Amino acid sequence: MVATRETVEAVDEAVGKYKYGFSTDIESEKAPKGLSEDTVRFISAKKNEPEWLLEWRLDAFRRWLNMEEPDWAKVNYPKIDYQDAYYYSAPKSDDDRPKSLDEIDPKILETYDKLGIPLVEQMALAGIAVDAVFDSVSVATTFKERLAEAGVIFCSFSEAVQDHPELVRQYLGTVVPVTDNYFATLNSAVFSDGSFVYVPKGVRCPMELSTYFRINEADTGQFERTLIIVEDGAYVSYLEGCTAPMRDEHQLHAAVVELVCLEDAEIKYSTVQNWYPGDEDGNGGIYNFVTKRGDCRGDNSKISWTQVETGSAVTWKYPSCVLRGDNSVGEFYSIAISNNLQQVDSGTKMIHLGKNTSSRIISKGISAGRSSSTYRGLVSVHKKAEDARNFTQCDSLLIGDRCSAHTVPYIESKNPSAILEHEATTSKLSEDQLFYCRQRGLDEEEAVALLVNGFCRDVLQQLPMEFAVEAQKLVGISLEGSVG
């Protein structure tokens, strides 16, 4: 908590439009620019991967060559030149992995300091294990011992490939198949690193697991791959947080997150995403095309996605749940904020396959400036999904009159026993409320932050405490200059 507060203060103190606008100069080993089979082989070799994984990547790459970039989302961006980017970079010390924080490049630690996340303090105070993904390779993994005692594996994806290849092989691509979509296929070919979590039967993970992602290399597309496996009766809460430095070129980010939730298990996955959204004219932000999906594979399992999206120039993201097990539960709580020229097309998919499955969707969209925000949600009830239930609530808040919000709910029900409820509201930040707050001494920005946080309360409450405070501040920061 204290660490979080420091983060918040550091953020407050920083000046300029984008508070995290700096970049660290760390020499990196890069794959040659461009994308070819050679690039894929280079990445795989760099990581000393087993043959089967190389083949898996190559298969994905060949399929990707024959795919078309989707254009159905309500976002516009210049054509991405996939040959004009680097697909792999790692801090120089890749061969010589650090064993403790002392061995970590001080520049990296400094970067965390600038972000206001003193790693050591954060871990000590919040009791969070941090698998800090810096650029593509994880450089700091801690609290391993406590986790190991409980039998929990929490490591970088590359480490998992080396140390637990059987688990990776068993589950990789089983939730998001190689050919799922254009960006997921691209990721499957060139993914660099990410996180791996395994919680064995009956274990309640003793701490919240947290990964701080950062994109730090110019021109380096980021292709994170995260795989979380929670066995029967086990539980984990996973936190993902992101910030990115100022850049002129648009940066592509196409991550894949796969969650496997077995019988009676529960996964809570929370994201606070604060990538550089671009300047007021829309220059320089991150393109975020992410595939996140959870598979409630076992009966009575539960997956809960909570996300706070404040960043990126273009966001295309639909964390989804496949409710395969009987009585399984999927939840999606989302806050998506768009300002200036940001474009957000986000939502969720709840696929009801098992009997008595239920899902709950609470989406809060806030649009300011000239931004556009679309909620796109699918609730699909398959034939055998007896007594499925869904409750969806989509609330949009508009700030100013140049922004737009759209709600696109798709509902497919092939089983008449399904009970599906949908509520949607659109409101404007009211002048009465602003006046009331300002009369009490809040300036316009504080007032907006307070009111918007109030609007988002139902979702913010779903976040673990460590994240909630930070998220509240981000809400305010990302809406600066949106009124008046």
Added chain:
Amino acid sequence: MLEIKDLHASVDGTPILKGISLTIGDGEIHAIMGPNGSGKSTLSNVLAGRENYMITKGSIIYKGKDLTELSIEERASAGIFLAFQYPTEIPGVTTMTFLKTAVNAQRKARGEDELDAVKFLKLVREKAKELKVEEDMLKRPLNVGFSGGEKKRAETLQMSLLQPSLAVLDETDSGLDIDALKIVADGVNRMRAPDRSMIVITHYQRLLDYIVPDHVHVLAKGKIIRSGGKALAAELEASGYTDLTESAA
């Protein structure tokens, strides 16, 4: 404290206030009475600096300075508090959070240290108890689903935490039963101080039995048509506004 001279103001282009002059000394309580639509709330909004309320003529001097040069929040931090006739609902923001945000925003604006959570909690509990504001109410979103009485008590609670120099109470008595009225009036009376002035706006003289004013003014059609001591309130009660407004017309 406050000197209003020949104030004319329009709301969204419609002239509402038509030449108000009013001088309020330190520690004084002035009651403003008048029929519905006479411009009482307009005056309070103008004092608070609401944006679509345009001053077309006249001046407002507060603590020796031109009030009209300050923004809404600057006025608030300078000690001007408006207890709203119809307090706005703030969904999702608990009363406690709102209070803390407001108190600290003003402290920050004045260059004072912000109160930490513990100190603040202690302060709120103390004030809340005086106004019979239940702990439960502090946890609910501000004004959302509050009864009329709860809203007015919440306004009074804010005033007692913010310790303004000039409080404008806009029909703080409306919608209150006699018990609630007494609680609120007690709260206001506790705040009487030599360096704090108040404008008590009311439609009925009933409130003035509990908050006894130093001066009473009658507002009609955007003008003060009569001023006097507290006896004027009783006189109005007996004769009603119609006589007055007609004789003024």
